Amino acid sequence: MPSFADSFWSEDLSTGVERLFVELHKGCNQNALFIQLFASRMQYEVNYGRQLCNTTSNIEGYSDTSNSDQSVDNALNQLATAMEKEGNEHLAIAADIETTVLRPFSQWCEDHEQRIEYSEKILKTNVLNYQKSTKYVEKLEQHYFNKCRQLEDHKRSYFNDDELVNVMKQLELFQEKETALAKEREFDAFGKFGNLDFDVRTMRETLSLLLTKLEKTTYKMPFINFTFENTNNGSEIVKFLMENLALKDVDQAETFGQDLLNSGFLKYCNGVGNTFVNSKKFQYCWKQYAYKFARVPLPNASEHGDSHDEEGPQPISTYLTDLTSKISNSQDSISTLPTISNTERSLLKYVKDLETADARYRKECKKLDILRCSLEELLVDHFTFMEKCELDRLKALEKVILDFSPIISKNASAMKELNIAVLKTGTEVDPTLDLLNLVERGRTGTFQPHVITYNNYYNPGGFQNFGIDLETRCRMDKKAVPLIVSSILSFMDRVYPELPNDNVRTTVWTVPVKLNSTHQLRANLNEAPFQEESQITSILANYAVEPSVIASVLKIYFLELPEPLISNDVYDILKALYAEFPPSHVESEEQAAIDAQRVSGITTAFNSLSKPHIATLDAITTHFSRLVKILKMGSSATSGALANEFIRSVSQEFANCIIRVKLPDGNNLSFKIFTDLLLFRKPIFRGLKRQNSKAQENHEKAPYF
Structure with a gap:
């Protein structure tokens, strides 16, 4: 028999999921019909039983016959008593229907529907998030190919093949020199923080420690609906500096915090001014600039993140942030770079833009393919669980029908035909066949994974093995x-x-x-x-x-x-x-x-x-x-x-x-x-x-x- 896990797949994933839960909700509606049937029968038994129990009170003059010696009056009393006894039997049947069938089955159906709704919510949310991520990667792919086209157009417009070979060699030397200079700048003096001298590299490491190890909070401005992400109060920052840096006292730590504020790494949240105070009442927000300088990804970035440490080979321009250009703009350093023309400089810019777009596109492709695999695993798990739930539902219906039979058979003489029909109905229920019919009726497709491939312009298929023709x-x-x-x-x-x-x-x-x-x-x-x-x-x-x-x-x-x-x-x-x-x-x-x-x-x-x-x-x-x-x-x-x-x-x-x-x-x-x-x-x-x-x-x- 085909299983749920191999029957409700589609290219967009959502169609198969939607179809499965349409079928499962039909099952919930079917449960409700059985509950209505049992509830109706219970109510009929209650009403009929009460009427029979009130037989003597509804007969005018019946009390006058209670002490009569006539055989006819005695027969009347016996008939009335039998009817009242039958009424009690019907009330007992109604009570049994409620306690044995209706109440437990209703509770089970409620739990079953909650399981379905929970699974539906989980799967639809994850599929929707995956579809959003897919659209985002498609935009990155388009952006990457646009950069490839711009680079190729620039090459064809300004260089022939021989010139291009020479220019690329010259640009390679230029980048090597630029890389060497960037490494040298890492050891340039950055400034004083808390009366301690820091070079660029040490400052970056210190700032990275503050951004990654110090727990951040979200601060909501009083009276206005505005929040600051990634904040700490002055007391938290001072305490962390004292514990992790070789500072003499609190004053030096407070001076360090003031220098962070002055350098543009922090900003004051809950007031006006530019003063750092060692207090829980003073809240400070870590600016995006601090994360960029420390090369630490923003923890509260959007779904696809504004990450600054891309995977793969990093373009040389990664180093050229605003801050490093401020502290490393000496004419001596610039003059040591080889001279290149404006056309060659434009070519270098296109190459760097392409490297950046390529690195981001490749990274997000890899993330999305991992997300796809996780989503497929989640779908298989939930499909398998839903199949078990549906089979349990069908078996529960089979059981509740059979439980209903002995209850109504109490009044065997009157209920014989109905009892036979109910027993026959219960034995004819086939949960496995019904489950097969559900799959055949609603299936949308077999398991067919759709790989997220990284389509490199210059080397297609050179970065992965799966999903390549x-x-x-x-x-x-x-x-x-x-x-x-x-x-x-x-x-x-x-x-x-x-x-x-x-x-x-x-x-x-x-x-x-x-x-x-x-x-x-x-x-x-x-x-x-x-x-x-x-x-x-x-x-x-x-x-x-x-x-x-x-x-x-x-x-x-x-x-x-x-x-x-x-x-x-x-x-x-x-x-x-x-x-x-x-x-x-x-x-x-x-x-x-x-x-x-x-x-x-x-x-x-x-x-x-x-x-x-x-x-x-x-x-x-x-x-x-x-x-x-x-x-x-x-x-x-x-x-x-x-x-x-x-x-x-x-x-x-x-x-x-x-x-x-x-x-x-x-x-x-x-x-x-x-x-x-x-x-x-x-x-x-x-x-x-x-x-x-x-x-x-x-x-x-x-x-x-």
């Missing part, structure tokens, strides 16, 4: 099959002998693995492209005790490819092919002929795939075919059955990995294709090699004009 990855790896794929398959070959038995060797590829564990290994493998197999093997070795995680990361790699191993065009051809020549478990000469035609059609269809796609499919199926062959060679009586079961299970597992599943079709076709690739691997790929050889010969024989 196969052609680019193979070209950069200089291999027919991506290095990461061949390395994982080779590593698994070395792991198999260490596993206890054949059953464990096969289930490694099919056992469920927590998405969080897979993402952890993925993160380690996605830091940077690898140059050789040993680099990948050293990472995989840390997961040798959990080979299922390694197998899972290979599936994730294929799922995250921008184009599947079998493209959509080929998929449509194969769909028609399998409709005309369907596979069958029945062995006959006629079926063998159908299989041969189908295999020939697969070979022809695959011929339009690129070489990396064909080679990768060949590598995967070769690995599994070899494992199947080893299984069949086993001495156990169940070896053949185990091999056949492995073909079925691994084909089911990799069905979504080789083809983008379309919901109306499901993954049944991709399951059949992968099964055929395992069963008929040699004729399929030999046919492909033969067709490629003929095409190459025809190309060589073609006349040249």
